[in-house]
Amino acid sequence: MTSRQIGEFLADADAWLAARYPAAISAGRRFSWGEGDDTVRVFQEPDPVAEAGALPAIRRWRQELWDAGYGWIDGPAEYGGAGLSATYARGFEQLTRRYQVPGDSALTVSLGMIAPTVLRHGTEEQRQYWLPRLQRGQQIACQLFSEPGAGSDLAAVATRAVREGSQWRISGQKVWTSGAHLADVGEIICRTAHEPRHGNLTAFLISMDAPGVTVRPLRQMTGGASFNEVFLDDVRVNDERRLGPVGDGWKVALTTLGHERGAMGHSAFGGAGILSTERLIALVRAMNKDGDPVVRQEFGELISRLRTARYVQEVQAAQARAGESAGPELALGKIALSDNFRRLAAFVADVTGSAIVADTGAWGTYAWTSVLLGAPGYRLGGGTDEIIKTAVAQRALGLPRSG
Amino acid sequence: MATRDRLALTDDERALQATLREFLTEQLPSAALRAAIESETGFSAELHQRLVQELGLGGLTVPEDYGGLGMGAAEAAVVHRELGRALYPGPFLPGCLAAAGLLAAGDDPACRRWLPPLAAGTATGTIAFAGQDGTWNGTDAIRADRTPGGWQLTGTSWFVPVGHVAQFCVVRAAAGDGPAVFVAELGSSVLVTPMPVLDLTRPLSVLTFSQTPVTLIVAGDAAGRVAERVHADLELATAAEAAGGIDWCLGTAVHHARTREQFGQPIGSFQAIAHQCADMLAGLQDASASARYAAAATAEGAGDARLATRVAVLRAGEAYRHAAETTIHILGGTGFTWEHDAHLYYRRAWSAQQLAGGAQAHRAAIAELAGL
Numbered sequence: 008m009t010s011r012q013i014g015e016f017l018a019d020a021d022a023w024l025a026a027r028y029p030a031a032i033s034a035g036r037r038f039s040w041g042e043g044d045d046t047v048r049v050f051q052e053p054d055p056v057a058e059a060g061a062l063p064a065i066r067r068w069r070q071e072l073w074d075a076g077y078g079w080i081d082g083p084a085e086y087g088g089a090g091l092s093a094t095y096a097r098g099f100e101q102l103t104r105r106y107q108v109p110g111d112s113a114l115t116v117s118l119g120m121i122a123p124t125v126l127r128h129g130t131e132e133q134r135q136y137w138l139p140r141l142q143r144g145q146q147i148a149c150q151l152f153s154e155p156g157a158g159s160d161l162a163a164v165a166t167r168a169v170r171e172g173s174q175w176r177i178s179g180q181k182v183w184t185s186g187a188h189l190a191d192v193g194e195i196i197c198r199t200a201h202e203p204r205h206g207n208l209t210a211f212l213i214s215m216d217a218p219g220v221t222v223r224p225l226r227q228m229t230g231g232a233s234f235n236e237v238f239l240d241d242v243r244v245n246d247e248r249r250l251g252p253v254g255d256g257w258k259v260a261l262t263t264l265g266h267e268r269g270a271m272g273h274s275a276f277g278g279a280g281i282l283s284t285e286r287l288i289a290l291v292r293a294m295n296k297d298g299d300p301v302v303r304q305e306f307g308e309l310i311s312r313l314r315t316a317r318y319v320q321e322v323q324a325a326q327a328r329a330g331e332s333a334g335p336e337l338a339l340g341k342i343a344l345s346d347n348f349r350r351l352a353a354f355v356a357d358v359t360g361s362a363i364v365a366d367t368g369a370w371g372t373y374a375w376t377s378v379l380l381g382a383p384g385y386r387l388g389g390g391t392d393e394i395i396k397t398a399v400a401q402r403a404l405g406l407p408r409s410g
Numbered sequence: 411m412a413t414r415d416r417l418a419l420t421d422d423e424r425a426l427q428a429t430l431r432e433f434l435t436e437q438l439p440s441a442a443l444r445a446a447i448e449s450e451t452g453f454s455a456e457l458h459q460r461l462v463q464e465l466g467l468g469g470l471t472v473p474e475d476y477g478g479l480g481m482g483a484a485e486a487a488v489v490h491r492e493l494g495r496a497l498y499p500g501p502f503l504p505g506c507l508a509a510a511g512l513l514a515a516g517d518d519p520a521c522r523r524w525l526p527p528l529a530a531g532t533a534t535g536t537i538a539f540a541g542q543d544g545t546w547n548g549t550d551a552i553r554a555d556r557t558p559g560g561w562q563l564t565g566t567s568w569f570v571p572v573g574h575v576a577q578f579c580v581v582r583a584a585a586g587d588g589p590a591v592f593v594a595e596l597g598s599s600v601l602v603t604p605m606p607v608l609d610l611t612r613p614l615s616v617l618t619f620s621q622t623p624v625t626l627i628v629a630g631d632a633a634g635r636v637a638e639r640v641h642a643d644l645e646l647a648t649a650a651e652a653a654g655g656i657d658w659c660l661g662t663a664v665h666h667a668r669t670r671e672q673f674g675q676p677i678g679s680f681q682a683i684a685h686q687c688a689d690m691l692a693g694l695q696d697a698s699a700s701a702r703y704a705a706a707a708t709a710e711g712a713g714d715a716r717l718a719t720r721v722a723v724l725r726a727g728e729a730y731r732h733a734a735e736t737t738i739h740i741l742g743g744t745g746f747t748w749e750h751d752a753h754l755y756y757r758r759a760w761s762a763q764q765l766a767g768g769a770q771a772h773r774a775a776i777a778e779l780a781g782l
Contacts, residue, residue, distance in 0.1 A: 310721070310780045312725070318703040319695050343692065395688075397685070400684035404678075404684075406683075
């Protein structure tokens with residue numbers, strides 16, 4: 008790979024995007040206090056009707072990308088990818104921010120977690136079948152892992168899969184499933200034997216419209232509903248939809264979870280990407296607190312943590328480019344993210360005062376309640392902070408298991 | 411090159427790191443470190459000569475024209491990290507800072523006079539920028555007078571590293587109505603008084619000048635910029651040393667947590683211990699990445715270099731203090747003994763954070779540099 012080649016690639020891509028999509032309104036424009044919508048987005052929690060309505064455009068966007076060879080830039084050529092390095096994929100992703108494209112936010116689980124799992128654990132036939140469909144947005148996938156009785160202790164899943172000839176019959180209940188209401192297919196972890204604990208789980212890809220699958224929205228403490236409960240009542244699935252060997256579901260699940268933690272920490276740059284320094288500064292000024300030495304101390308502390316989260320991500324990306332393999336400590340990025348959200352919530356609450364608890368009508372003040380309400384979710388999502396610390400202590404530091 | 415292209419270690423940097431790690435593990439085990447800090451000078455002159463002669467550390471950042479290796483901020487940070495990991499007590503950092511002051515001032519005769527012997531290890535250099543409150547803000551503590559025979563300094567400088575063995579120092583003083591930076595030869599007209607110190611591996615002195623003849627190297631606003639450059643180098647080095655120190659702390663704590671048994675099992679199997687170790691690893695990531703980013707941004711002259719440096723010294727410094735304290739705690743009673751080296755790291759962590767400006771000053775600077 009030379010810089011000339013990537014330069015040409017990006018120039019072609021830019022021309023392709025420019026011919027199809029209008030330039031982004033925000034491109035090159037700086038944040039301006041008091042202008043436009045003051046929503047502070049923490050989770051993707053769009054109105055369900057609007058969200059479903061946006062899907063056809065998202066699927067069209069993915070199909071167009073696929074047809075033009077930009078659908079899976081760093082994917083292997085044998086499954087329809089362009090076979091280029093991650094640098095090309097990142098460069099293209101950055102380019103798309105300059106245009107009004109439908110985006111991939113509804114496909115985070117599909118592309119960021121399920122597709123890599125199929126690539127790693129799928130049979131040749133499954134890869135040939137699923138990977139192009141997932142990348143094209145033709146099939147949208149969700150992750151059916153947690154259950155009422157199996158949260159942090161995921162290996163305790165009670166949903167049963169019983170073999171019957173060339174089919175399996177699945178019954179049980181899943182919960183906290185992001186995007187199940189939009190998904191065509193779900194990666195499900197089921198119990199297929201009693202013992203041993205981690206060796207009796209098996210993964211499948213089930214159709215979300217199969218008879219016996221019921222999806223109910225779950226309202227979160229933020230007021231939004233991006234999660235669901237999923238009930239499975241004697242759902243039939245062919246054995247060819249099994250992902251990995253019978254009894255190997257734990258390994259398959261770990262692959263998916265590994266991608267989830269990485270994706271969470273990375274997508275928001277440990278909190279720095281979601282909210283701009285400019286906006287925080289404008290808030291402090293609007294509240295007339297820019298001369299307050301205590302506020303300046305707290306601001307300096309917060310910025311140092313947000314920046315550091317970004318530096319960690321950038322150094323890890325550079326090490327990956329240099330061919331160094333990432334270790335289990337990558338998951339710590341998720342803790343940096345949840346930690347930074349809590350600190351951000353505390354800072355904006357201190358600066359905003361009473362205007363964060365009741366809407367005075369002042370621009371950009373009450374809007375911060377979303378950060379305050381969303382922060383506890385980040386400590387839980389993608390594995391609780393405690394589960395991640397335990398896993399990192401055992402896998403990265405070699406500390407012994409308890410018991 | 412952009413900052414992001416300098417973030418991964420190069421093969422040369424990796425080799426430098428490995429060489430230093432091996433050298434210091436062999437030559438500076440705990441017993442040798444203890445012997446050095448209990449000696450009169452506080453370090454082994456013989457070991458320092460080997461670092462200078464065999465590895466060229468004396469002139470690491472000194473341009474080749476002045477007899478050094480001409481390396482930049484990124485390579486220097488690799489060295490600071492390894493020396494910090496071993497709590498190397500010799501005069502390497504003060505020499506780097508003296509070189510930074512001379513080079514930033516850009517006075518060729520002074521560079522020719524002092525940089526080659528510094529690089530060759532025949533002279534020890536240091537800096538004298540701090541007042542009695544430890545800050546670099548005041549220049550009133552030392553007065554510079556112009557006499558027919560040249561400039562003379564009168565007054566006191568505090569917290570001067572390795573002042574007790576240095577042959578020369580780069581010193582800031584008030585010259586008339588503005589600041590100026592001089593080079594002083596530390597001879598009979600300078601009284602050197604060792605200060606009782608928290609960090610046993612980093613001796614500090616008070617220098618009292620009385621009509622000491624000195625050489626002016628820069629005056630006016632440029633003198634302020636030289637001080638800022640030297641302070642930025644001190645911050646970069648402190649952040650890198652902290653990353654090395656945390657690495658030692660984490661390794662020590664994890665080894666103990668794996669092997670020490672209580673209630674019939676290794677204490678590392680208890681989440682209360684395991685989670686503190688994971689937190690230390692997160693602190694190591696933060697310190698390593700921010701120190702590396704700041705060094706790369708400085709080497710590339712990036713616009714965010716100053717902000718990144720303040721972020722690095724704040725976060726690495728805080729993570730170091732936390733890691734050193736956690737290590738003592740995980741070691742239990744053993745960690746609180748004089749015999750165990752943990753307190754040497756604890757002392758270094760607290761001392762280094764203050765000597766580099768202190769967390770409050772860093773936070774205030776970050777707020778300003780970020781635009782508030």
